[in-house]
Amino acid sequence: LAPNFRIAWARKLFNLPFYFDISKTSIAVASLEGSIGFVQEATGQSAQPMKSIGTNISGMEVSDSLLAVATDRSEIRIYDQTSRNPKYTLPTSAGIVSLKWVTLGKTKYLLAGLADQKICLYALTSQDPLWTFDGQSSIYTNPVVRGNSLFIDQKSYIAQVSLSKGTLEKRYPTPGGAGTPFILDNTLFCTSPKRLLYAFPLTK
Numbered sequence: 084l085a086p087n088f089r090i091a092w093a094r095k096l097f098n099l100p101f102y103f104d105i106s107k108t109s110i111a112v113a114s115l116e117g118s119i120g121f122v123q124e125a126t127g128q129s130a131q132p133m134k135s136i137g138t139n140i141s142g143m144e145v146s147d148s149l150l151a152v153a154t155d156r157s158e159i160r161i162y163d164q165t166s167r168n169p170k171y172t173l174p175t176s177a178g179i180v181s182l183k184w185v186t187l188g189k190t191k192y193l194l195a196g197l198a199d200q201k202i203c204l205y206a207l208t209s210q211d212p213l214w215t216f217d218g219q220s221s222i223y224t225n226p227v228v229r230g231n232s233l234f235i236d237q238k239s240y241i242a243q244v245s246l247s248k249g250t251l252e253k254r255y256p257t258p259g260g261a262g263t264p265f266i267l268d269n270t271l272f273c274t275s276p277k278r279l280l281y282a283f284p285l286t287k
Contacts, residue, residue: 144183
């Protein structure tokens with residue numbers, strides 16, 4: 084929308100549902116059937132021609148000029164705006180449920196939640212994860228990141244895990260079960276299947 088709340092531009096990109104994410108100057112798009120590209124934020128015109136990656140896409144995340152896509156071949160492919168081939172390919176041990184760019188220091192990493200309940204942190208310099216956290220009974224394996232920690236539901240508690248080491252730092256008990264957590268105003272929230280809402284204050 085333009086500042087006056089009128090439509091600035093509109094265009095059709097795909098015939099099927101698609102993912103999109105906004106970087107600093109462009110919008111990354113990816114169709115479920117495996118086409119990816121960047122469009123200009125101001126005009127909606129393609130920054131580069133759309134390209135097919137030859138596999139279905141189950142998720143995507145953009146960071147500056149790098150686009151990470153999760154494929155149905157249990158791998159993460161990372162593209163930039165100009166390359167037709169992936170700059171990096173990271174194999175995973177199971178299907179990818181969630182994908183996030185995270186920053187430690189000044190270096191970017193990829194945090195992946197997998198269908199086998201594992202959470203892995205990947206650097207772009209190696210196909211092996213820096214660490215793997217073996218989770219259990221998470222509903223979506225979709226962690227929430229805050230500072231140097233991530234939070235993930237683990238059946239009867241919320242686990243706080245070190246983002247740099249992958250080790251368990253703290254447990255927040257949730258009798259009656261735990262749903263996917265979220266953080267608001269330095270408070271960790273979690274719903275349970277028994278219609279309870281848990282709230283835990285976090286240190287600033």
